[in-house]
Amino acid sequence: MVGAALTGRWLVGLDAVSGSALPDRRLVGGKAWSIAHMQSLGLPTPPAFAVTTEACLEYQRNGTMPDGLESELQAGMRWLERRSGRRFGHDENPLLVAVRSGAAISMPGMMDTLLNLGISQANLPALAAESGDAAFARDTYRRFLQLYAEVVLGTDCPDLKRDEGLGAWRARIERHARQAIPGDPMLQLHAAVRAVFDSWNSRRARRYRKHHGISEDLGTAVTVQLMVFGNLDDQSGTGVLFSRNPLDGAPAPYGEYLRRAQGEDVVSGKRTPESLDDLHAQSPRLHAQLLAAAGRLEESNREVQDVEFTVERGTLYLLQSRTAKRAPAAAVRIAVDMQREGAIDIGEAISKVTPAQVRSLLSPRLTARAASATPVATGNGVSPGVGTGVVVNSADEAERRAKQGEDVILATATTCPDDVHGMIAARAVVTEFGGSTSHAAVVGRSLGLPCVVGCGAGAVTSLGGETVTVDGGAGRIYPGILEIDCPDEREDECLRQLLNWVGERSPLRVLRPDEAPDEDILDLDALDAAADPDRLAGLLQGVEAASGRAIASDEGIAAALAANLRFIVAEPTLPPLLAAVQMSDG
Amino acid sequence: MREMHSVLHAFAIKKFASIDDAVALMGLDEAQVRALAAEAVAGGRLNEVDGRYMVTPTAQITLQGIYAKVYAQLRSDAGFREDYEAFERINDDLKQLMTDWQTLTIAGETVANDHSDPDYDERIISRLGSLHDRAERLLDRLARHEPRIGHYSRQLLTALEKAEDGDIRWVSDATISSYHTVWFELHEDLLRVTGLARRE
Numbered sequence: 001m002v003g004a005a006l007t008g009r010w011l012v013g014l015d016a017v018s019g020s021a022l023p024d025r026r027l028v029g030g031k032a033w034s035i036a037h038m039q040s041l042g043l044p045t046p047p048a049f050a051v052t053t054e055a056c057l058e059y060q061r062n063g064t065m066p067d068g069l070e071s072e073l074q075a076g077m078r079w080l081e082r083r084s085g086r087r088f089g090h091d092e093n094p095l096l097v098a099v100r101s102g103a104a105i106s107m108p109g110m111m112d113t114l115l116n117l118g119i120s121q122a123n124l125p126a127l128a129a130e131s132g133d134a135a136f137a138r139d140t141y142r143r144f145l146q147l148y149a150e151v152v153l154g155t156d157c158p159d160l161k162r163d164e165g166l167g168a169w170r171a172r173i174e175r176h177a178r179q180a181i182p183g184d185p186m187l188q189l190h191a192a193v194r195a196v197f198d199s200w201n202s203r204r205a206r207r208y209r210k211h212h213g214i215s216e217d218l219g220t221a222v223t224v225q226l227m228v229f230g231n232l233d234d235q236s237g238t239g240v241l242f243s244r245n246p247l248d249g250a251p252a253p254y255g256e257y258l259r260r261a262q263g264e265d266v267v268s269g270k271r272t273p274e275s276l277d278d279l280h281a282q283s284p285r286l287h288a289q290l291l292a293a294a295g296r297l298e299e300s301n302r303e304v305q306d307v308e309f310t311v312e313r314g315t316l317y318l319l320q321s322r323t324a325k326r327a328p329a330a331a332v333r334i335a336v337d338m339q340r341e342g343a344i345d346i347g348e349a350i351s352k353v354t355p356a357q358v359r360s361l362l363s364p365r366l367t368a369r370a371a372s373a374t375p376v377a378t379g380n381g382v383s384p385g386v387g388t389g390v391v392v393n394s395a396d397e398a399e400r401r402a403k404q405g406e407d408v409i410l411a412t413a414t415t416c417p418d419d420v421h422g423m424i425a426a427r428a429v430v431t432e433f434g435g436s437t438s439h440a441a442v443v444g445r446s447l448g449l450p451c452v453v454g455c456g457a458g459a460v461t462s463l464g465g466e467t468v469t470v471d472g473g474a475g476r477i478y479p480g481i482l483e484i485d486c487p488d489e490r491e492d493e494c495l496r497q498l499l500n501w502v503g504e505r506s507p508l509r510v511l512r513p514d515e516a517p518d519e520d521i522l523d524l525d526a527l528d529a530a531a532d533p534d535r536l537a538g539l540l541q542g543v544e545a546a547s548g549r550a551i552a553s554d555e556g557i558a559a560a561l562a563a564n565l566r567f568i569v570a571e572p573t574l575p576p577l578l579a580a581v582q583m584s585d586g
Numbered sequence: 587m588r589e590m591h592s593v594l595h596a597f598a599i600k601k602f603a604s605i606d607d608a609v610a611l612m613g614l615d616e617a618q619v620r621a622l623a624a625e626a627v628a629g630g631r632l633n634e635v636d637g638r639y640m641v642t643p644t645a646q647i648t649l650q651g652i653y654a655k656v657y658a659q660l661r662s663d664a665g666f667r668e669d670y671e672a673f674e675r676i677n678d679d680l681k682q683l684m685t686d687w688q689t690l691t692i693a694g695e696t697v698a699n700d701h702s703d704p705d706y707d708e709r710i711i712s713r714l715g716s717l718h719d720r721a722e723r724l725l726d727r728l729a730r731h732e733p734r735i736g737h738y739s740r741q742l743l744t745a746l747e748k749a750e751d752g753d754i755r756w757v758s759d760a761t762i763s764s765y766h767t768v769w770f771e772l773h774e775d776l777l778r779v780t781g782l783a784r785r786e
Binding site: 109112155330357382395 | 716
């Protein structure tokens, strides 16, 4: 439904067609630019327009809304009404929008996204009828008020109880903020646009620009985009699609889909999504359209894509597409595959895998036989790795016995700040209470320690004095010392390919212990000072070659390159080789 | 609290802390902390090993009594309790944020965030900034009852700004005064003020 183009002094309508020129990123901001980019690839997005960075700068100069912006916003909303067949601020068939800040360069302190603007007490019945879900309509309104309070009024939102009246929510926010929320959605939109402009001058944004030498003359744009709903009928739904499998890297699209659902339903875990096959069952045409879109995005961005989408009454909309996060195994396979497919060159393939990902793939793990033993306790595995030692029940004891050279496992009911010193000394940490977000979990991960939490009252403190093996990934605690296994980088086909590439390009030779010549090699494992990365450069002065754990770390490689070592000795060799190549390229 | 109690309190929050740590943690005067710590060691209230201090078990019990006395009025103040509950709500968000910082859910599986994607990290740090804005307003209110809380607020801002400037260790590294470290200490301090037990 392409009507007249939207143009104004302060507005740009986003309706790029295939092959057309993209709007200036500096003028419309990164978010609007991405929408236009998707459109230019011929992909469907919810209609949107951008208030330009020039409007922001004009606002900064005068401290008031630029002349004509308000009437242009009116025209912009009319334009969205024509494209959506909905009506802004009306009781029937209401049009809701998301308002986002978007500078050309992203920076902290900018206004967060405001969703569902346009919803009101008056049009709740229409939204309830449309979705057949009165609770959804109420919840959407509640979330809108909360976000409006936080991002536009800049106040903490009081806890709005689900069973309170609609008027009570609003009244409590207004009392708390000591200002009224306008009843007219158009005035709310004005306030939201002003809030985005004001966020350009938030303390954090100003400090960030100063620190990074970013010009004050850039300004931020505002993106206003139609909200689409995946929960309206059986021909609606929402999901995510990865252009390749993000766990193992297999070159096949992978995704999740949930019929009759909004994004929050998927994120909150309230409902378990189905596979993409369910979208195929609903509509083979949409399924094919989505897969084609993911392919185009991957090709255009030369990166695996993670695409968020919604189907509203049988129409597909792409909400967002970005580089997909992937598990270490997937990162390796995708880099190698994409090079072999001719999509990227060897240098790009090398840059897509980090040394940390390879270290994680090659880290020691329990052998299959060992892992089949019966655990003495189980919980939530929140930080992977395997640790073995004697169970102690206090941080002080952990620290004391570790100092004497013992391997200890710290097992407590919960952890508090004064336990951190004991955690640092331990080989693994286990607790009885708390979940994956508990302090013990956060600290355990930060220290790279195997950590299992929430094993249950008395489950682990009762193990004091026993020797156990903790599998922090699986969340299991086994009696005794179990057998562990180190994967070999030469046995995996993709790792071997990477190894060949970096081996040919590395400015630093990395030898395995059994390949090392019989000559003077500095063993950093024998030097306490090597634990401090800042002292590595000093230790390597005048040295020809070095070995030990510290030299294989990223800091160690940097120091080895700076000291011009002839070679280092390490195993596995891929992480240090990869680090050396990336450092010398970057 | 009296100065001596503040010093004991500092070493109770941060065990094995140095004099410098205690000064930084509570915003106290260095010479005074040094003198009081020496006095407390002599009086059997602190143990010292290699310049690091910890509160003795008996002094821990004494401290609990002091909290009960000093904060008796505050503990029955409905406004303060409400603010504390608001802190617990932000605390839940903070913990979720820290978990999102450290781990990713990929296709239903949890994997470590190896920080190979600057965009992802930037989004989380941006969320941390928004959370900090909320927390700061709340901590300002709490600091009206107990000025020490204001010092945590400044330390949190310092950690946030270092993270925003690109040194991502300042988000959750447990070995430095990262955002999470300071928050964790602040939480412990508030639990001591309110006399409530840690939930997990």
